[in-house]
Amino acid sequence: MSRRARLLGAAPFVFMALMAPGTVSAEQLKMGLLVPGSVSEEGWNRIGYNALKGVEEQLGASVSYVELQQNPASFEKAFHDYASQGYQVILGHGFEFQDAALSVAEDYPDTWFLISSSDIKEGKVIGLNTDTSQPFFLMGVTAAMMGKKAGLVGGMEIPPIQQAFDGFKNGVKHVNPDFPVSETYIGNFTDTTAAKESALSMIAQGADFVVPNASGATVGAYQGIAESGPGVLSFSIFSDFTEVAPENILGLYVADYAQGVVEVVRGIQEGNPPETNVVFGLKDEKVMSFTFREDGPAVVPDEVKAAVAEVAAEIAAGKIQTYSN
Incomplete structure (x- = not known):
């Protein structure tokens, strides 16, 4: 045919x-x-x-x-x-x-x-x-400085999501090569229940910093994070999910x-x-922004903010490669 x-x-x-x-x-x-x-x-x-x-x-x-x-x-x-x-x-x-x-x-x-x-x-x-690996690298730096174990919940195992998660893991290694990170994919971009269950499973296994990247299913992961209480931290990805998890969201990554x-x-x-x-990328200030919350219970310490700002400047200047080619 x-x-x-x-x-x-x-x-x-x-x-x-x-x-x-x-x-x-x-x-x-x-x-x-x-x-x-x-x-x-x-x-x-x-x-x-x-x-x-x-x-x-x-x-x-x-x-x-x-x-x-x-x-x-x-x-x-x-x-x-x-x-x-x-x-x-x-x-x-x-x-x-x-x-x-x-x-x-x-x-x-x-x-x-x-x-x-x-x-x-x-x-x-x-x-x-x-290049979502760049802000995810900053999230990894933050997680390694504030948490004990991280979990990543992806939609489908396609290059853009793999690259973002690669950035997160490299950000973690930049601070602490021994910091544990688990990673899972739900196999689609729509199943909010699967995303929530994946997040809850990671949290049950000790993850206190969970970041989802699963398009429409992402909100399910944030719901699981919120239900786990303020001890689990995360970042809003693409849109502001603070209302879903007000005690857990540390900041926001947005690409204009x-x-x-x-x-x-x-x-x-x-x-x-x-x-x-x-x-x-981060060099394009009109397109990409990565910001920390200034209100609410989920607040990043000043020393972490300073460290992340320094890393962000190095990434924008091309001095740090955030993902593996």
Whole structure:
């Protein structure tokens, strides 16, 4: 069966348009977004939606998005449908969209395919990779200075999450090579119950610092952390989960991915597309921030803050490699 036939036979989906009704001129930028879940949930999918809205508001683009399940056939169909409708830029929000983009891109040489959490640069398929290993390295430093044992709860064992956890473990080693760290993956990004059970299991085995990274399932881990009391610490990842675990959250890692995407798309619009894959890091202050809480019961001592600030400056200057190549 041809690829085109496979695409047309894939699962149906619904475009969710954000633009006002009316005719879109041929010159107007059109951008589509593919997300692996619901944009109504705080976390990873909402970040992709905010990026799309940023392009709409700052660049005057006509935009729409589609919510998909973990189904490679539907990924290809969504890319195909957007490209065939004249969308100049399509953002696949997650590493899992990379293969589908590479498969479809050859049929649409005038379309740019941007892939979140990817290092790809092949033709007009461009990876936009926020180096999450850098803030996770800082979390590892904090854990090794404040805790006794750490636990990491991941969604699927894919490169972006592995890289983040690698950063955490390297941050721990930077302080104490003997500090114990356990790591587990629930095998998906939606099962909040599994994430919660994984967190509780790690805590039962002595982890007093637990960090989840499982997209929509992440909130389940925070619920388990909260139920374990103030003796277990964590960080908010991508969105602020302080309300879920107010006694446990030490700080917040946020990537203003929206602004990063806006600048990449602006370059495409102006005829200056990226020449390589794009990597946002701590050096990009408008895109990435790592902050400690200044209120509540979960407070980081001043000496730890100072140590982390020094490490962060070295990472931004390129003096510390946060993950293994």
